[in-house]
Amino acid sequence: MVASKGLIVRLSDQEARTGILGHPKVIARRLIEVGEGGSLQLDIACGGIAPGGGIEAHYHDNAAPFDHAYYVIRGRILAKVGDREERVGANTLIYCPSNVVHSIENVGKGDAWVLRIVAAKGENTGGKSVFVK
Secondary structure: EEEEOOOOOOOOOHHHOOOOOOOEEEEEEEEEEOOEEEEEEEEEEEEEEEEOEEEEEEEEEEEOEEEEEEEEEOOEEHHHHHHEEEOOOOOEEEEOOOOOOOEEOOOOOOOEEEEEEEEEEOOOOOEEEEEOO
């Protein structure tokens, strides 16, 4: 069942998650997820990333393709998507096909803030993350 009347979600009200596999120096808070009390297709989280931290190189396996993106709110991010690598700042969207290796790293001097957006049909919003070195 999804939220039939909509939602208003405050980041400060959401549980902070740390120690997430492949997410060093990241504090993440989920804003909305597919299913109970959530959305039909969206899974959105916001994360603070300390300098040198980020999301290690990975792709998503065991899942049908889905839309996956990071929106940089604040900070300097080294974004890698497939063979492309670029340093980006605030107000930048990084689109990552789910089956392509991708990563983000905070290369700035202060904390970075990134919104993670996933959209998929049904509850297929991630599959298994396969981290690569």
